[in-house]
Each structure stands twice: as C-alpha cells, then as structure tokens.
Amino acid sequence: MSVRKVDLHDVLFGGFLILVAAGALIATRKLSVGTAANMGPGYMPLAISLGLMAFGVFFTGRGLFRPFRGIEPVQLRPLLAIITSVAVFALLAERLGLVIAALATVIIAGFGGREHRFVESVIFAVILTGCAVLLFVRGLSLPIPVWPW
Amino acid sequence: MELLDHLILGFSTALQPGNLLFCLIGVLIGTAIGVLPGIGPIPTVALLLPFTFGLEPSSAMIMLAGIFYGAQYGGSTTAILVNVPGETSSVVTCIDGHEMAKRGRAGPALAIAAISSFFAGTVATVVIVLLSLPLSALALKFTAVEYFSLLVLGLIAAVVLAHGSIAKSLAMVLLGLLMGLVGIDVNSGASRMTFGVPSLSDGLDFVPVAMGLFGLGEIIANLERTTTRVVVKQSIRDLIPSWADLKAAFPAMVRGTAIGSILGVLPGGGAALPPFTAYAIEKKLARDPSRFGKGAIEGVAGPEAANNAGAQTSFIPLLTLGIPANALMALMIGALMMQGIQPGPQVMAEQPALVWGLIASMWTGNLMLLIINLPLVGIWVSMLKIPYRLLFPAIVLFCCIGTYGISNSIFNVWVMLVCAGVGYFFIKVGVEPAPLLLGLVLGPQLEENFRRAMLLSDGDVTVFLRHPISAVLLAIVAVLMLALLSPTLFRKRKQALSE
Numbered sequence: 001m002s003v004r005k006v007d008l009h010d011v012l013f014g015g016f017l018i019l020v021a022a023g024a025l026i027a028t029r030k031l032s033v034g035t036a037a038n039m040g041p042g043y044m045p046l047a048i049s050l051g052l053m054a055f056g057v058f059f060t061g062r063g064l065f066r067p068f069r070g071i072e073p074v075q076l077r078p079l080l081a082i083i084t085s086v087a088v089f090a091l092l093a094e095r096l097g098l099v100i101a102a103l104a105t106v107i108i109a110g111f112g113g114r115e116h117r118f119v120e121s122v123i124f125a126v127i128l129t130g131c132a133v134l135l136f137v138r139g140l141s142l143p144i145p146v147w148p149w
Numbered sequence: 150m151e152l153l154d155h156l157i158l159g160f161s162t163a164l165q166p167g168n169l170l171f172c173l174i175g176v177l178i179g180t181a182i183g184v185l186p187g188i189g190p191i192p193t194v195a196l197l198l199p200f201t202f203g204l205e206p207s208s209a210m211i212m213l214a215g216i217f218y219g220a221q222y223g224g225s226t227t228a229i230l231v232n233v234p235g236e237t238s239s240v241v242t243c244i245d246g247h248e249m250a251k252r253g254r255a256g257p258a259l260a261i262a263a264i265s266s267f268f269a270g271t272v273a274t275v276v277i278v279l280l281s282l283p284l285s286a287l288a289l290k291f292t293a294v295e296y297f298s299l300l301v302l303g304l305i306a307a308v309v310l311a312h313g314s315i316a317k318s319l320a321m322v323l324l325g326l327l328m329g330l331v332g333i334d335v336n337s338g339a340s341r342m343t344f345g346v347p348s349l350s351d352g353l354d355f356v357p358v359a360m361g362l363f364g365l366g367e368i369i370a371n372l373e374r375t376t377t378r379v380v381v382k383q384s385i386r387d388l389i390p391s392w393a394d395l396k397a398a399f400p401a402m403v404r405g406t407a408i409g410s411i412l413g414v415l416p417g418g419g420a421a422l423p424p425f426t427a428y429a430i431e432k433k434l435a436r437d438p439s440r441f442g443k444g445a446i447e448g449v450a451g452p453e454a455a456n457n458a459g460a461q462t463s464f465i466p467l468l469t470l471g472i473p474a475n476a477l478m479a480l481m482i483g484a485l486m487m488q489g490i491q492p493g494p495q496v497m498a499e500q501p502a503l504v505w506g507l508i509a510s511m512w513t514g515n516l517m518l519l520i521i522n523l524p525l526v527g528i529w530v531s532m533l534k535i536p537y538r539l540l541f542p543a544i545v546l547f548c549c550i551g552t553y554g555i556s557n558s559i560f561n562v563w564v565m566l567v568c569a570g571v572g573y574f575f576i577k578v579g580v581e582p583a584p585l586l587l588g589l590v591l592g593p594q595l596e597e598n599f600r601r602a603m604l605l606s607d608g609d610v611t612v613f614l615r616h617p618i619s620a621v622l623l624a625i626v627a628v629l630m631l632a633l634l635s636p637t638l639f640r641k642r643k644q645a646l647s648e
Contacts, residue, residue, distance in 0.1 A: 082365055082372075086549055
C-alpha cells in the first residue's frame with residue numbers, strides 16, 4: 001500500500017502507541033500481576049498497556065482505510081537547533097558551569113530561526129546569560145556551578 | 150457568620166504586604182506572557198514552580214494563580230491589536246476585537262475586554278466562596294471508592310471537552326496514566342519501568358514533561374510557520390468606554406460570566422471552551438447576528454468574561470477535592486505538594502489561611518489587573534515589538550534552567566528533551582497533549598484508590614455501584630459516554646468546537 005492512500009495522522013499516532021505499549025509490556029513482564037482483590041505491582045501497567053495497544057491497533061487500522069491525509073513536512077532546522085541546544089545544556093551545565101552552558105544554548109537555539117543574525121544572537125546570549133546568573137544563582141540561589149573552575 | 154470569618158481571614162492574608170507583592174508579581178508576569186504569543190501560562194508556571202519552594206505556601210499559590218488569570222487579561226490585548234491570540238483562550242476575541250480596532254475603536258475594545266474580565270473575576274470569586282464550603286463538606290465523606298469514581302469522571306470529562314478526536318484524547322489519557330506508573334510501586338516496593346535509572350525511582354516529574362510537551366514542542370512548531378505580525382498603529386484613546394458601549398456589553402458580560410463559571414468547574418473544561426461557547430451564544434441571541442465579525446462589542450465582552458470566569462472557577466475542584474480541572478491546575482497540585490501539603494478536601498480545614506487567602510487574592514489580583522491593563526496598555530503593546538527570534542532562545546534557556554532547578558538534576562533536562570520531541574510529534578499528527586498531563590498527574594492517585602477500593606471489597610467491582618455517591622458519579626460518566634455516541638450531539642460538538 002502506498003503512503004499516498006493512508007491517513008498519516010492516524011497511522012503514525014497508532015504506531016507510536018503500539019511501540020510505547022509494547023515497550024511497557026516488555027519492561028513490566030517480570031512484575032507480579034496478582035488478583036483483582038490483591039493487585040500486584042504489574043496489574044495496572046498490564047491493564048493500561050493492553051488498553052494502549054488496543055487504541056494503537058485501532059488507529060493504525062482506521063488510518064489505513066481512510067482517505068489520504070499527509071502531515072506538514074518536517075523542517076529540520078528548528079527541530080535540530082532546539083534539540084541540540086537543550087542537549088548541549090544537559091551536557092555542559094554541571095561540567096563547565098552555567099555561563100558556558102547558557103551561552104552555548106542560546107547561540108545554538110538561535111540557529112533555529114529563519115531570520116537568524118549571528119552577531120545579534122551572540123550579543124543577546126551574553127546579556128541573557130548575565131540575567132540568568134543574576135536571577136537564578138544570585139537571586140534564587142540555585143546550586144549550580146557558574147564557571148568551569 | 151462562618152462565611153464572613155473565612156472572608157476576613159482570606160483578605161487579611163491576601164492583604165499582607167508580602168502577599169500583595171507576590172500577587173502583583175504574578176499578575177505582571179501573567180500579563181506579559183499573555184501579551185506575548187508563543188508562550189503560555191503552562192510552561193511559565195512550570196518554570197517558576199521550583200523557585201516557589203522557599204516561599205510561604207500562601208504566597209506561592211497566590212503568585213502562581215496570578216500568572217494564570219493574568220494571562221487571560223494579557224491575551225486579549227494581543228488579540229485586539231494584532232489579530233493574533235496571545236493565549237488560546239483569546240482566540241475568539243480576535244474576531245470582533247480586532248475588527249473594532251481596525252475601525253479605530255481599539256480603546257473601547259481594550260476597555261470592554263478588561264472591564265468584562267474584571268466583572269467576571271469578581272463574580273467568579275464570589276462563586277468560589279459560595280461553592281467551596283458545601284463541596285469540601287461533601288468531599289470529606291469520600292472514601293477510596295468515591296475518589297476513584299470522581300477521578301474517572303474527571304478524566305472522562307477532560308476527554309469529552311478537549312478539542313479534537315475523542316478516541317485520541319482517551320488514548321492520551323491512558324498514555325499519561327502509564328507514564329504516571331513509572332517509579333517504585335508504593336505497595337510492593339517493586340520498581341516499574343525505571344530501566345535501572347535511579348532518578349526514575351520517584352516517578353517521572355511532571356514539570357519537565359509539561360515544559361517539553363507544551364513549551365519546547367510548541368517552539369519548534371512555531372519556528373516552522375512564517376508569521377507576520379501587524380500591530381494596529383493608532384493612538385489608543387477613549388479608554389473610558391461610553392455609556393452606550395457599556396450598556397450594549399453588560400448583558401453579554403453577565404451571560405459570559407455565567408457560562409465561564411459553569412464550564413470552568415467542569416474537569417477538563419480547558420481554556421478554549423468557555424469563550425467559544427460564550428461567543429456562539431451571543432451570536433445566537435443577537436437581534437442582528439450579521440454584526441458579529443464586524444466589530445460587535447458583545448463579541449468581545451462575552452468571551453472575555455467567560456475566559457476569566459472559567460480560569461478562576463477551575464480552582465474549585467482543586468481546592469475542595471484536590472482534583473485538577475485542567476493541565477494548569479495539575480501544576481498547582483504540584484506546587485502544593487512541594488510545600489508539603491497533600492491536596493484534598495482536608496486542605497480547607499487544615500490550611501484555611503492558604504485557601505481563603507488564595508481566593509481573596511483573586512479579587513485583589515483582578516483589581517490590579519484592571520489598573521495594569523488599562524492605563525499601562527502602552528507598555529504591553531511595546532512588548533509586542535520584541536521579535537520572536539530573540540524570544541524563543543530565551544524561553545529555551547529558561548526552560549533548561551527551570552527544569553534543572555526542580556531537583557538539581559540533569560536527568561530532568563534529558564526528560565524534557567525527549568518530551569520536546571514527542572510534543573513536536575503530537576503537534577505534527579494533530580493530537581492535543583493536555584489530556585496526557587492530566588493522566589500523568591492523576592495516575593498515581595487513580596491506581597492507589599482503585600487498589601484500596603478493590604482490597605476493601607475483596608475484588609468485587611460492583612462496590613463502585615453500591616456506594617451511592619460513587620454510583621451517581623459513574624452514572625454521569627455513562628451519560629457523557631452515551632452522549633458522545635449519539636450522532637446529533639456529536640455533530641453539534643464538532644460544530645461548536647470548529648466555529
């Protein structure tokens with residue numbers, strides 16, 4: 001069956017649910033289920049995963065027989081910029097301190113915009129980092145290293 | 150008079166200088182994010198949540214609540230002047246509000262929007278006062294059985310009233326419930342779906358989930374669209390509306406307040422439903438419906454009153470039963486728990502200063518908003534000149550730091566990152582993420598009460614029908630489900646939501 005004939009909204013969402021449900025079933029397969037009167041830790045995960053699985057199968061099946069509905073094309077630029085900037089923050093914040101992590105996050109995120117101006121973005125990152133340090137570390141005493149040393 | 154004592158206690162709490170200050174901070178932040186399209190109250194409250202830890206419980210709640218209803222005021226300013234909703238709740242205000250602005254009546258439109266919101270806020274505060282006591286008295290009779298049924302009702306109502314496909318919303322609730330199960334099972338000590346990650350043993354924190362799904366996912370989707378913002382350029386005058394305008398708007402204000410108050414209490418009412426319903430009703434009642442869409446003042450007054458009334462009455466289930474009516478209330482529950490207060494009917498009796506102080510602060514907050522929004526409207530308009538290319542990197546950074554701040558864990562930042570990807574996926578396939586958050590927050594309570602009820606009844610499911618209150622609640626669930634299956638109602642709902 002070609003992609004042109006299916007409702008991609010339904011099929012993708014259904015597939016996602018099946019994946020999640022299958023993952024949950026595998027992850028909780030060793031937990032004891034128990035009985036309705038005395039439920040074990042595995043009872044609810046099993047019940048909910050089966051429900052999710054049913055929904056997933058339903059959406060996938062329905063989507064295959066519905067008229068075509070595509071999804072808006074994914075634009076890589078904003079997606080990659082935001083994902084990378086957050087990942088960089090996660091990697092740098094505790095190792096190199098807030099200043100470097102914040103500068104990198106703001107500059108990388110800036111690439112996600114269509115009308116990106118590099119110099120403006122760098123200047124803005126410096127200002128923003130200053131504000132963040134003042135607000136979160138000085139003002140709200142967040143325990144995070146500020147500098148790498 | 151017991152009620153009077155409560156009110157005096159409430160106002161004496163709300164009028165303490167510290168609490169007045171936090172109320173002002175809350176409504177200022179709320180107005181700011183309301184005015185700015187692309188950032189809503191959910192990520193903002195999630196972001197500030199970790200930093201309310203050091204505050205008094207009442208100050209924390211007063212500030213966070215102020216953000217929520219403050220955003221309702223701010224959203225309308227953008228709707229009227231730019232024809233872009235600052236918040237989802239002000240989508241309908243765009244229609245007639247912007248039309249009024251284009252005809253040189255931006256001043257009266259802004260004034261009527263603010264006055265309607267203030268009127269609705271005042272009435273809604275009274276409604277909360279009147280309903281809270283009897284409801285919390287009723288709730289004290291609740292056992293695990295009634296709680297379970299109530300939670301089911303809440304989740305189902307959330308699904309029925311959400312936008313979009315009902316089946317998909319149900320699936321999202323289940324997904325949220327499943328995510329709520331992650332962590333160590335309190336009854337057996339077995340770890341579930343933690344994948345050996347120690348940070349997961351306490352369960353998934355909902356703040357990174359909320360920020361990822363609502364904050365970052367939204368940013369990525371926004372960046373894909375090309376938007377042009379045209380601010381109406383005219384000096385804003387006539388901020389004091391004429392007598393004729395007020396007379397035309399007043400009945401719509403009253404009706405909008407009533408609609409908003411009722412829909413706000415319903416779990417899952419969400420932000421968009423009250424103003425949409427109010428607009429549809431005004432159009433139906435108008436002697437000349439063709440004026441709507443061409444700058445009818447009722448089309449601004451009704452929806453604006455409804456969204457503010459709904460925002461406030463959605464606190465009722467939270468304060469009396471400990472159940473969140475929408476995703477934002479779910480965050481408020483998180484705020485309470487961070488203060489070491491277990492939400493539920495006992496909060497009213499144990500923390501009267503907190504509850505009544507919060508309620509009283511809604512009125513003082515609304516008064517502040519009236520002043521902030523009318524004479525100072527110029528300041529907010531100039532905020533609209535901040536380009537999105539500067540705004541979004543700032544939001545990303547604050548989301549990162551905020552998420553880290555909840556429990557000083559980098560792991561939460563990774564959770565947020567994954568949720569951002571998932572949130573973007575949901576936007577792409579057209580699914581509304583709000584029911585997921587509700588499921589995630591209610592999941593642990595739902596399981597706990599279900600297991601307790603089943604243990605007490607020895608595995609007999611009919612226990613839910615034998616307890617009268619529970620039976621009534623489940624009957625409502627059944628009626629809702631049946632109503633959904635009925636084709637005529639289904640069509641009406643579709644119509645109402647798409648209008």
